[in-house]
Structure formats: C-alpha cells, structure tokens
Amino acid sequence: MNILVTGILLSGTYALIALGLTLQYGVARIMNLGNGETLVAACFVAFWLYTGLAINPLVGLLIIAPAAFLINWGIYVVALQPLVKRAKNRGQLEVDSILATFGLLFLLQGLMIVGFGGEYHSYNFLAQRFDILGNSYGLNRVVAFGAAVLIAAALWFFLYFTRQGTAMRAVAVDPSSANLIAIDVARTAAFAFALGGALSACGGALLSTFYTFNASMGVTFTMKALIIVIMGGVGDVRGAVLAALILGIAETVVASLIDPGLTLAATYLLFILVLLFRPQGIFGRSAT
Amino acid sequence: MSRGITGSEIGWLIVGAAAAGVASLLPLFDQGFYLSLSVNIMLYAALCTAWALFSGPTHYVSLATAAFYGLGTYSVALGIDILPYPLLLAIAAAAGALLAGIVGAATLRISGVYFVIFTFGLAELVRQLVTWTQTKFATAIGLYVFTDFTEEHIYWMLLALTAVVFITGWAINRSRLGFAMRIIGNDESVARHVGINTAMSKIVLFMISGAFIGVAGAIMAPRYSYIEPPSAFNPMISFLVVIMALLGGTKRLWGPLVGVIPFTILMDIISSRFPNHTSIIVGLAFLTIVYFIPDGVTGLIEKARAKIAARRGSEVAGERTA
Numbered sequence: 001m002n003i004l005v006t007g008i009l010l011s012g013t014y015a016l017i018a019l020g021l022t023l024q025y026g027v028a029r030i031m032n033l034g035n036g037e038t039l040v041a042a043c044f045v046a047f048w049l050y051t052g053l054a055i056n057p058l059v060g061l062l063i064i065a066p067a068a069f070l071i072n073w074g075i076y077v078v079a080l081q082p083l084v085k086r087a088k089n090r091g092q093l094e095v096d097s098i099l100a101t102f103g104l105l106f107l108l109q110g111l112m113i114v115g116f117g118g119e120y121h122s123y124n125f126l127a128q129r130f131d132i133l134g135n136s137y138g139l140n141r142v143v144a145f146g147a148a149v150l151i152a153a154a155l156w157f158f159l160y161f162t163r164q165g166t167a168m169r170a171v172a173v174d175p176s177s178a179n180l181i182a183i184d185v186a187r188t189a190a191f192a193f194a195l196g197g198a199l200s201a202c203g204g205a206l207l208s209t210f211y212t213f214n215a216s217m218g219v220t221f222t223m224k225a226l227i228i229v230i231m232g233g234v235g236d237v238r239g240a241v242l243a244a245l246i247l248g249i250a251e252t253v254v255a256s257l258i259d260p261g262l263t264l265a266a267t268y269l270l271f272i273l274v275l276l277f278r279p280q281g282i283f284g285r286s287a288t
Numbered sequence: 289m290s291r292g293i294t295g296s297e298i299g300w301l302i303v304g305a306a307a308a309g310v311a312s313l314l315p316l317f318d319q320g321f322y323l324s325l326s327v328n329i330m331l332y333a334a335l336c337t338a339w340a341l342f343s344g345p346t347h348y349v350s351l352a353t354a355a356f357y358g359l360g361t362y363s364v365a366l367g368i369d370i371l372p373y374p375l376l377l378a379i380a381a382a383a384g385a386l387l388a389g390i391v392g393a394a395t396l397r398i399s400g401v402y403f404v405i406f407t408f409g410l411a412e413l414v415r416q417l418v419t420w421t422q423t424k425f426a427t428a429i430g431l432y433v434f435t436d437f438t439e440e441h442i443y444w445m446l447l448a449l450t451a452v453v454f455i456t457g458w459a460i461n462r463s464r465l466g467f468a469m470r471i472i473g474n475d476e477s478v479a480r481h482v483g484i485n486t487a488m489s490k491i492v493l494f495m496i497s498g499a500f501i502g503v504a505g506a507i508m509a510p511r512y513s514y515i516e517p518p519s520a521f522n523p524m525i526s527f528l529v530v531i532m533a534l535l536g537g538t539k540r541l542w543g544p545l546v547g548v549i550p551f552t553i554l555m556d557i558i559s560s561r562f563p564n565h566t567s568i569i570v571g572l573a574f575l576t577i578v579y580f581i582p583d584g585v586t587g588l589i590e591k592a593r594a595k596i597a598a599r600r601g602s603e604v605a606g607e608r609t610a
Contacts, residue, residue, distance in 0.1 A: 031401060033408070083578070091400065095347055098404055099534070100578045102527070107571030114564055219523075223409045230402065261420050268413045275394050275402060 002135045003252050009141045011248025012148030013207045017221060018228035018240045019155060020200030026172045026235020027192035029090070030080050030097045034104035035225060036218030038068060038197050041108065042204030043213040044116060050123050057125055057209050058147060064205045065198045072197025076190045079104070084189070105219070112215040122212040144206040151202055156237055168192050172235040200225075223264070227271045233280060246270065297458075308451050315440035323439050327511070329552045330446040331504060335525070336533040336544035337453045338500035341460065342493045343530075344538030345469040349404050351526040352391060354411035356384040356498045358521035360505025362418060365431040365515040373435070377506050384502025385495040387414070392491035407526075415521035422517075430516040437510040445507045453500050457541045460496070465489060524570075528555065531573045537584020546585045 017039055024032045042064050049055040049063065083100060087093035125140050159165035170178040171188045179185050207213070228247050232239025247267060254266035314326055335353060343350050360380035367376045391410065395403040460466040468489045471479040479486050509515060528551070536547030551573070558569050581588060 031404075079575075091347065094401055095349060096578055096582070098349055098401075099530075099574055102530075103571045103574030103576075103578065105571065106527070106567045106574065110565060110567030110569075110571055113567060220412075223405075223412075226405045226408070230405065259420055259424075261416055261423075264409060264413055264416050265420075268409065271406065272394055275398065275406070 003256050004249060005135065005137065006141075006256075007249030007252035008245065009137065009145045009248075010252060011245045012145035012152075013203050014224060014228060014248050015152055015241045015244035016148050016203030016206065017200050018225045018232070018244050019152060019237065020196040020198070020203065021222075021225040022229045022232065022235055022237070022240045023168075023192045023196035023199065025229060027168050028076065028080075028189040028196070029084070029093060029175070030076070030193060031094060031101065032104075032193070032196070033098060033101040033222055033226075034108060034218075035101075035196075035200050036220070036222035037105055037108035037112070038072065038200045038218075039204030039207065039221050040112060040213060040215060040218040042068060042201035043208035043211075044112065044121070044215075046205040046208045047121055047123055047213075050125060057205055058143070061147070061202055061205055064201050068201030069194045069198040073190055073194035075104070075197075076193040080193070081186070081190070084186075105222070109216055109218060116215050118214060118216065120212045120214045123208070125209045138210055140210040144209050147206055148203070151199070152237075152241060155199065159237060164188075164191070169235075220264075224267060227267050227274075231270065231274045304451075304454060308447060311447055312444060315443055319439070323443060325553065325556055327439060327443050327446065328556065329549055330443055330450060331508060332529065332532055332548045332552050333545055334446055334450040334453055334504045335501055335529045336536070336548050337450060337457065337541070338497050338504070339529050340533045340538040340541075340544045341453070341457050341500075342490075342497035343533070344543075345466075345473040346400075346490055346493070347473065348396075348400050348490075349530060350407050350494070350497075351404065351523075351530065352388070352407035352410045352498070353501055353526040353529045354521050354523050355387060355407075355414045355526075356501035357505035357508075357525055358411060358414060358418075358517070359383040359387060360502035360507075361509045361512070361515055361520040362431075362505075363502070364506045364509035365433050365520075368433050368435065368509075377503055380502040380506035381499040382502075384498040384500070384505075388495040388498025389491060392494045396490045396494065397487045411521045411523050411526060415517045418521070419517045430514055433509050433513055433515060435510040439511070442507060442511050446504070449500065449503055449507060454541060456496065456500075460493070461541070465492065469493060524566075527570055531570065531577065534577050534584055535573070535581070537586030539583070539590075540586050543584055543586040 017035070020038075021032060021035045024030050024035065045064055045067075046057045046060050049060040050057055055063075079100060080097060083096045084093060087096060157165075159169060167178070167183045167188050168191070170181070170183055171185055171192070175185050175189075178188070224247065228240055228243040231243035231246065232241070247270060250266050250270055251263045255263050311326075311330075315323055335357070339350060339353060342348070360383065363380040363383050364373075364376045367379065371379075391403075391406060395406045460469075468479065468484045468486075471482070471484060472486050472489060476486055505520070512519065532547040532551045533544040534547070535551055536545060537543035555566070555569070559566055577584075583591075
C-alpha cells in the first residue's frame, strides 16, 4: 500500500512531463529529445527562485510556465520550423527533428553543466510529514501531485472544451485535413510545441520540490517520458496519464522490492511489452 | 548474384589496400601521442563504418553502439583468464549480434521512431543489468584485463577489423540483401510489394552491424585494463558515432571515414583542453549537420561534382541530380 501510494504520487509529475512530450510529438510532429532539458532548466529556475528570492515553487510556476512557453515557441520557430518546411515526408522530418533535438539536448545540457556544475542540488520545501491511510509521506510530494492533477485537468479542459484545443486535436489527427477547415496548422503546431514545453517545465518545477537534481539528468526523464508517450499512444492525453501511473507504480515497486538500480530495466520491460502487444498505445485503435 | 567485378571496383580495391598498407606502417614512426590518437581514429572508423552498414540504407538512427561495444568489452573482461583471445572476439561478435537480433525483433517490425527511442536507452539498460548482476553475484564491480597487447597490436587489430567491415559492406552491396536494402531505403512499401521480407532484411543487417561493433569493443578491452560498467557502456560513444558517420555521409561506404578523422582529432583537442565543453561541441555538431550538411561532406562533394559536370554541358548528369 505504501509502495502504491508513493508510486501514484510520483506518477503525477511523470504525467505532466509526458503530456508535454505527447503534445510536442502528437501535434507539432517533433520528437523532442531535448524535452528533459526543459525540465532540468525548470528545476534550476525553481531552485533559484526559492533559495535566492524566497519565492514558493508553486507561485514560481506562474513565472516558469509562461517563460518556458515563450522560450519553446522561440525554439520551434527558429530551429524546428525550417525542418518542417524542408521535409519532403514524415520520415524525413522524424530523422531531422531527432537529430536537431539531440543537438539541443547536448547544447542545453552542456550550457547547464558549465553554468551550474555537475553537482546535485536540492532544497527544502514543505519537508513535513503527511499521513495517508496510516502511512506518512512527504507533504511536498503530495502537494506536487495535487498541483500536477490540477494542471493536467486544466489541459484536458483546454483540449476538449475550447476552440484552440479542438484545433490542436484536429492537427494531431491529420494536419492536411485540418488545413482544409481553416485551421492555421503552422501556428497551432508552434502553440502545441510551446504548450508542451510549458507543461514539461511545470513537471520539472514540481519535481524539484522533492527530488535531488543535477544538470545532466534530463536524458533519463526524456527516456521515461518517451516510454510513457508510446505506452499511452502518441497524442493521447488519457493514455499518457494512465501510462504515467503504470510507470510510476512499476518503478516504485521495482526500486523498493528488488533494487533501486533496476528502475530503467523496469521501464524497459514495460516498453517491450507495449511494443510487442500494443504498439498503438493503451487506448489506440490498431491500424489495419 | 553473379555480377562481375568491374574495373573501377578493382581500382578502389587497390586504393583501399594501399591506404590500409600505409596506415599499418604508422606504429613504426610514432609510439606515443600520434599512435594513441590513431587508435581512436581507427576505432571510430570501424564503429562508424559498421554503424553506417545498417543506418545508411535504412535511415534508422541507431544509438545502440555503446551497448554492443560494452558487451564486447565485457565478453573479454569476463573470459580473459579462461578462454583464448580469438575465441573471445567470436563471443563478442555473437553477443553483439544476439542483442541486435533481440532489439531488432522487438522494434524493427514497426515504425522507425520506436527503434530510435529503444536504442536511446539501451546502453543504460544493459549497464544497469550488468551492474546489478555483478553486485548480486560477484564481489567487485570492476574487472581487470591483463594481456601482452600493446598499443600497436590494438591499432593493427582495429585496422584489420575496419578492413573486414569494408569488405563486408562491399559484399553486402553486391548481394541480394544489399539490393533489398536499397529498395527498402527508397520506398519501403514498394519493397514489401515486390516480396521482400523487409523486417527480416533489416534485422539481419542490424545483427551484422552489431557483431562488428561488439568485436571493436572486445579489441579495445585490453587498452582499458580496468573495466567497469560506466566506462564500457559510455553513451557518448553512440552519439559520437552518429555524428561522425553523418558528418562524413552514409551513402558511400567510405563516407563515414571522411567524418571520423577530423572529428576524432577535434574531440581529442576539446576533451583535453576544455573537458567541460564536450557536450556543447556535440550539440553544435548535431545542429550543424542537420541544418548545413544533411547529406554529409561526401554529399557536398558529390553535389559539387554534379554541378561541375552540369556546367560542362553534360545534360545527363544534370538530369540525374535534379
């Protein structure tokens, strides 16, 4: 039970990170392998805001999310849109965007290593006990989970009950048809990429409240987010949330019952199972 | 396939043999810095050419290099006291091919993105498994490899491996498999329609590539002498291989070489003078390749040649590049 709750609490942040990636890949068609770097950058900003200016990380989200939105918009327009225009087909864009975002990954990671060094950072925020069903958990974890749920709910509302959100879902299904019904695909894609970056940054800021982080850990989180996105089905919000839940629980189970050094092996096992049995995602319909 | 060997192929064979002959003389002139740099160049020449065997025709970006390489290194580290070295090289090849086969069977039947993502974390996965097994069933995490091999032996072995990779690549190009790969590379659905088992062809090619990379790791094992998971499964190897191969260009067998030589020298300078800035350089290299030289340096050369040919009035060449 203890393990289960810890896993669920962890999965909240995973879900946000993966939702960011699934928007970027599902709508903007960019497999952003530098997504984890956005997260790490958000960790450092939250750390800096809290230790330097004594700004509560939850309030800090109000600064971090818009900033991440603008920066990711800029990255998309400057670096990735030329690739979208150049690509002759989907496969070409996939290879190009993977290589370009690798470039971003290493560039950002290198800059952060130079800027912050390789050491681990953490800070104390709400490090108090909180009891759920007789077991105690860190209050910061519970709060981070609650915030993640709120943000994910807001995203769901946006995607399913607003015009802009519906347009994004239309682009995710078929960009060329979306164009026919007067959706500005290029703008929607840029918006989705920026929104995805903002979500991942929120995930990072929340993560930093209870997690020890360093400049080079982004890749690990990108990896986890990728697996969640594939498990849930690309561009699928419900799927991503459920997959994040499964991954969070599986990781916690393996880490506490077998060995903490095998968490990646656990995620890979899930990954292989998904690839073998449901490559289209948990809720995905099989392409016939 | 019974296509005869053409005159130009004999020409290339002579050039290649001469180049290998000259390269093999290098240890006679220098035993220090340049030999050690050349070992690195030769290592990446073998790795990148083996990588391009698979990733060139399929356009699948494989990041599994470090996993195969580490398996090769570990095959030697685990067996050096019990088994003869040539046998260990064979085991390393088998281990690389086996892992490639498993990864290929899981991912190559579906879209390319899954493959990239899967190989992205593969080295880390294998590293975790190896570390875990060692802490669980053995006392120490590190392993010692003591042999009589010197730097020049390693250099010669890598040179021989590179030569074998080249010959294999040439043989594949002439075989049914190579022909199938060219069709798959151009249009996969066409390939399926003419009856090519696309998944199987890709898996076989990936296994060949993985086997060579495993052997490269096995050859390098004596050079490290102390082997532990983080150095054997260093993910940076995978990324450097991708950069160098793409920088050179993967359309020609010798393309990766063009990228390997300058980039290994550059990385050697960077990592000795600015060790904190290697990530930035790697990042910039990726971006430069994507935006400015998507077909690699050999692609640029071919474009330039085609332009010159077109300017001479040869309309046929002009049509081909169009």
